Amino acid sequence: AIRMTQSPSSFSASTGDRVTITCRASQGISSYLAWYQQKPGKAPKLLIYAASTLQSGVPSRFSGSGSGTDFTLTISCLQSEDFATYYCQQYYSYPRTFGQGTKLEIK
């Protein structure tokens, strides 16, 4: 199984900050990577697929990049509603695997 490793596991930031979350795959996955946002008690929400394609309706302050094994999710100007947990997921092969999550907290 492909292992997905996110860093950091948690992070404190302020509204207006620019933040970057990293996801590394244990083997090459081309661009078959998605990013999800999850708020407490809610289902995950798809933000980005194909490593860099913004899902319809997602604010443009979210962006993704990378291919192969190294990927990043960037939030250009944090808003209060962005404080949540973020997961990367590979869909290159089965079993599908998720990163362990990055919890973004208010400083």
Add this chain to the structure above:
Amino acid sequence: EVQLVESGGGLVQPGGSLRLSCAASGFTFSSYSMNWVRQAPGKGLEWVSYISSSSSTIYYADSVKGRFTISRDNAKNSLYLQMNSLRAEDTAVYYCAREEWMSSAFDIWGQGTMVTVSS
């Protein structure tokens, strides 16, 4: 409105069985592959199982292989997960998720149903 609604969760004893359902609406269910994903309390997301639109292809996580069975009824717009020989470590919120047809990312999720395995 595109929607997935899970049901069937609850408290079950170790070794018991439970059948989860996921009702789809607002889209052509028969055209989409579907997945089950679970999340143990306070933990991350774990993919459980996949079924193609025609049920011709099915995959399972190693942790549930031989115990769980995924199925669907396209006439009823419904997805199922039959869970047998349940263990404490199966305790989780179970989500059904639609696989976006072009990318294979999970673009629509249900609200989840809680399964608790405990004596």
